[in-house]
Amino acid sequence: MLVRPDVVAEISAxxxxxxxxxxxxxxxxxxxxxxxxxxxxxxFGAGPAEAAG
Known part of the structure; x- marks a missing residue:
């Protein structure tokens, strides 16, 4: 099943x-x-290795 992103969520990890x-x-x-x-x-996998914040 393909997923189409519609919204952005902020998470902490x-x-x-x-x-x-x-x-x-x-x-x-x-x-x-x-x-x-x-x-x-x-x-995913296309951005920088670590988040800025």
Missing amino acids: DRAVDRGGLQCHPLRFKRLRLDVEADDVPR
């Missing part, structure tokens, strides 16, 4: 990894970003 190499903290939804279009956000 950390880089904690358990001994098995899996991320051990979930992503947390912060808010919808109605001031940003989906086309303004780089696709």
Whole structure:
């Protein structure tokens, strides 16, 4: 199933990894970003390695 992005959501995440190499903290939804279009956000893997904020 293909997904077409329509809205942008802001999330928080950390880089904690358990001994098995899996991320051990979930992503947390912060808010919808109605001031940003989906086309303004780089696709997964296409942007910088680390977030600016």
